[in-house]
Amino acid sequence: MNQPPAGRRNFDFNEPLLFEKINEGCFGVDLPEGEASHRIADDLVALALGNHARGEKETLSLSEHSEPEICRHFTRLSRWNFSIDTNSYPLGSCTMKYNPRINEWAGRLPGFSQLHPYLPEERLQGALSIMWDLQNSLSEIGGFSQTTLQPSAGAQGEFVGVMMIKAALKARGENRTKMLVPQSAHGTNPATAAFFGFEVVSLRSTPDGCIDLEDIKAKMNEDTAGIMITNPNTLGIFEKDIVTISHMIHDQGGFVYGDGANLNALMGMARPGDFGIDVMHFNLHKTFTTPHGGGGPGCGAVGAAQSLTPFLPVPLVAQKADGAFYFDNDRPLSIGKVRSFYGNFGMMVRAWTYIREMGPAGLKKASELAVLNANYIRARLKDHYHLAYQTDCLHEVVFTDKWQQEKNHVSTLDIAKRLIDHGMHPPTIYFPLVVSGALMIEPTETESKVQVDATCDAFIEVAAEAKSNPENLKSAPQNTALRRLDEAFAARNPVLKWTPEMPTSGEAFKKYAQLLNGRE
Numbered sequence: 001m002n003q004p005p006a007g008r009r010n011f012d013f014n015e016p017l018l019f020e021k022i023n024e025g026c027f028g029v030d031l032p033e034g035e036a037s038h039r040i041a042d043d044l045v046a047l048a049l050g051n052h053a054r055g056e057k058e059t060l061s062l063s064e065h066s067e068p069e070i071c072r073h074f075t076r077l078s079r080w081n082f083s084i085d086t087n088s089y090p091l092g093s094c095t096m097k098y099n100p101r102i103n104e105w106a107g108r109l110p111g112f113s114q115l116h117p118y119l120p121e122e123r124l125q126g127a128l129s130i131m132w133d134l135q136n137s138l139s140e141i142g143g144f145s146q147t148t149l150q151p152s153a154g155a156q157g158e159f160v161g162v163m164m165i166k167a168a169l170k171a172r173g174e175n176r177t178k179m180l181v182p183q184s185a186h187g188t189n190p191a192t193a194a195f196f197g198f199e200v201v202s203l204r205s206t207p208d209g210c211i212d213l214e215d216i217k218a219k220m221n222e223d224t225a226g227i228m229i230t231n232p233n234t235l236g237i238f239e240k241d242i243v244t245i246s247h248m249i250h251d252q253g254g255f256v257y258g259d260g261a262n263l264n265a266l267m268g269m270a271r272p273g274d275f276g277i278d279v280m281h282f283n284l285h286k287t288f289t290t291p292h293g294g295g296g297p298g299c300g301a302v303g304a305a306q307s308l309t310p311f312l313p314v315p316l317v318a319q320k321a322d323g324a325f326y327f328d329n330d331r332p333l334s335i336g337k338v339r340s341f342y343g344n345f346g347m348m349v350r351a352w353t354y355i356r357e358m359g360p361a362g363l364k365k366a367s368e369l370a371v372l373n374a375n376y377i378r379a380r381l382k383d384h385y386h387l388a389y390q391t392d393c394l395h396e397v398v399f400t401d402k403w404q405q406e407k408n409h410v411s412t413l414d415i416a417k418r419l420i421d422h423g424m425h426p427p428t429i430y431f432p433l434v435v436s437g438a439l440m441i442e443p444t445e446t447e448s449k450v451q452v453d454a455t456c457d458a459f460i461e462v463a464a465e466a467k468s469n470p471e472n473l474k475s476a477p478q479n480t481a482l483r484r485l486d487e488a489f490a491a492r493n494p495v496l497k498w499t500p501e502m503p504t505s506g507e508a509f510k511k512y513a514q515l516l517n518g519r520e
């Protein structure tokens with residue numbers, strides 16, 4: 001299969017940088033003819049650059065291009081991007097679902113997108129009502145008494161939640177030093193606990209992929225602040241003993257932190273607050289359809305049960321007796337403010353729109369379909385890839401490279417790279433860490449059966465090729481602009497700026513990158 005698959009033909013990967021295109025005398029801005037146009041252009045540059053504008057006689061050494069050239073250059077480059085709007089993106093623990101365009105439209109409405117955060121509350125009533133409604137909707141979905149929308153990411157939500165736990169312990173006059181974290185946890189969990197000075201105590205999994213209750217029994221004590229738990233866990237498996245676990249922690253005065261980044265299996269089906277979770281972050285940029293990946297704005301809203309509500313950050317949006325909304329800063333036990341202004345408001349508009357358009361029945365249906373899609377994939381692929389756990393999954397499923405490794409020395413990385421040649425984004429790989437050579441697939445509810453089948457077909461073809469022609473996998477991807485990259489080298493020696501003297505490939509480039517990073 002060295003022909004590009006149908007979806008990737010027509011890609012022009014020979015796109016030089018603008019600096020490399022010599023094209024003098026072109027002018028790319030639509031301005032009147034003649035002298036005047038140069039004056040306008042100079043004025044624009046001066047205005048754009050402010051005091052940094054160059055003197056009158058100096059010219060910037062920029063390459064020259066016509067407007068259509070520029071437009072085509074960037075449009076061609078944009079086609080190198082892989083996105084949820086071009087193809088399916090079964091990245092596990094990420095919930096890469098399609099984001100309905102109406103949410104984007106709502107987020108961009110000028111009345112929302114151009115609101116100034118310093119406007120007085122009377123002028124912000126519409127925005128405040130959306131925040132109020134979203135706080136309440138998320139509390140209802142998660143089974144919590146209050147929710148803050150301030151944190152900008154799941155990781156910051158964890159930061160807020162663990163800070164609240166610490167504040168609650170302090171209010172009781174306690175200084176507990178340990179935090180239980182299952183082996184399968186997302187890396188941000190132990191990182192957050194460690195950030196607050198907790199000793200991270202790792203919990204074993206049982207052969208069915210759940211937390212080992214005996215291990216909790218042995219490790220939970222009055223020096224332990226609580227547990228950080230993900231349910232369904234990062235193996236896509238429901239922690240069936242969650243209620244017992246919460247009791248075990250609460251009985252010894254601890255708190256239960258829930259990692260609710262991926263709520264795609266639970267919306268409308270079950271409520272973490274009802275399991276005994278005291279505080280949990282939602283990732284609006286995963287479950288509640290804001291496009292993500294690549295570090296765009298996020299929202300790691302945090303819901304709290306009664307036990308921790310007093311410690312939530314300020315301000316919360318509240319409502320007066322006359323119906324007017326306001327920022328409630330009068331919360332004496334609050335951990336304080338955790339972000340400038342009020343959070344990423346555009347995301348709140350999107351999430352609010354999504355929840356409103358779905359309604360309770362729609363959210364439940366989304367969860368059902370997400371779980372159905374993952375189990376369908378599990379059933380179709382289980383004879384081709386080794387299943388990490390035999391337990392039925394919820395919204396995601398974890399396979400491994402065991403069979404391909406043993407028989408053909410083909411690794412998870414090789415499989416992932418070959419899937420790129422099929423026009424697919426690879427699944428999450430080598431995570432969770434408890435599974436050796438993990439391939440973690442999360443299809444989400446927004447993929448149709450036709451698409452889910454196409455995804456499975458690609459996986460099955462790659463598994464067959466691992467037997468018939470393993471070398472093809474080891475040299476994949478073959479149909480992309482760049483072939484197999486040395487990712488570790490790139491991460492350690494980033495070259496983020498183009499210069500004319502820069503070598504573009506091979507050993508010369510490696511030397512250049514190392515010199516640039518002072519490693520030679």
Ligand SMILES: *Cc1c(COP(=O)(O)O)cnc(C)c1O
Binds near residue numbers: 094152154230234
């Ligand atoms: C994505 C994710 C996080 C972190 O969320 P960010 O917004 O990337 O900081 C935490 N836990 C789990 C389980 C996740 O999937």
